[in-house]
Amino acid sequence: MSDRNTTPTETTAFNVATPTSSLLLWLWAPMLLVLSIDPLIRVFAGKPPFQATFASWGGWLILFLVGAALTVAYRRRELRVEPKQLTIAATLYTRRVALSSMRLERARVVNFAENPDFKPGGKSNGFQFPGFRAGHFHMKGGGKAFCLITDNSRVLVIPLRDGNSVLVSPEQPRALLDELRRLADGGAQA
Template sequence: MSRPTSTRTGFAVAPAPIWRVLWLWLPLLGVAVLLVATHLQEQRTPMDMAITAPFLLALGGVLSWAFFRRRIVLENGELVVTSTFYRRRTAVSSLQLDQARIVDLAEHAQFKPGMKINGFGMPGFQSGHYRLGKRKAFCLVTDASRVLYLPTRDDRVLLLSPEHPRALLDALNAQATR
């Protein structure tokens, strides 16, 4: 008896500038400076420093790890998007590929993620669940100038920033015709 062959194709995510990690580390650095300043004024004990400083380092490490955790994979008829702390599996058959578009969010504000429902975001980077008007959107946006807008049949949207959006859209169309 033959096994079904597994197909797995990965698509590179458009890189986000490394300096965006500063949006994570600068507030943590500010808290560390406040911690040291209050310790020097003898408002904190050495035990406070011993507990808080490693916690801040661990928090910064986890958030930095999450920032770099980004993957787009087309696997066995499903589009699997992994971004920060979130993962979304969407069957290719549930995508409305005839309505898919590659957009620049600066020119098409109607496609820009709105209110964050449950996500990880900073200027120029959105990951997780957002509102797009009245619709729910799952976002992995690292480059707002080339975002793949993928509506689904259940009135949700995927907003993705693959490095080559046309290649991903072509692969999805090829998968859908099989």
């Protein structure tokens, strides 16, 4: 007898909390500032801002392509719960975390404003804007974390058995935690 709750091929997608739209400003504003320096210097020196050579406009093209690639990567955010693992797709990174490696009894939903101890420290290999983190980070209290944080007020912190953590910002963190616990309990009973 097949029960929907125990189907081995069941995959559930959870929406990631939508970050504020102004986050891309942190990517594009510095690039546009850097790109505008040379033309402004040329204008104040009485020269035309651009010449018909690649050296004059090539930097704009390359930085635009880099910015476009980073924008596409920034928009790649996905949380999927599969029967035996949680898959997190965050910008350039994908992490699959086995349910058996999670310490779900210690998992909790936190707000960084109220619980700053859970906030990641420096990044070791990640993508970061104010209010957005994706990739590998060091935790302030020691250990490492894989993060997909888009909303600092609702972060699901999942400790792992190896001392590291997973931090994600689903739209409904409690629902994601309940689903992980349900699957882990189902696997323990099987």
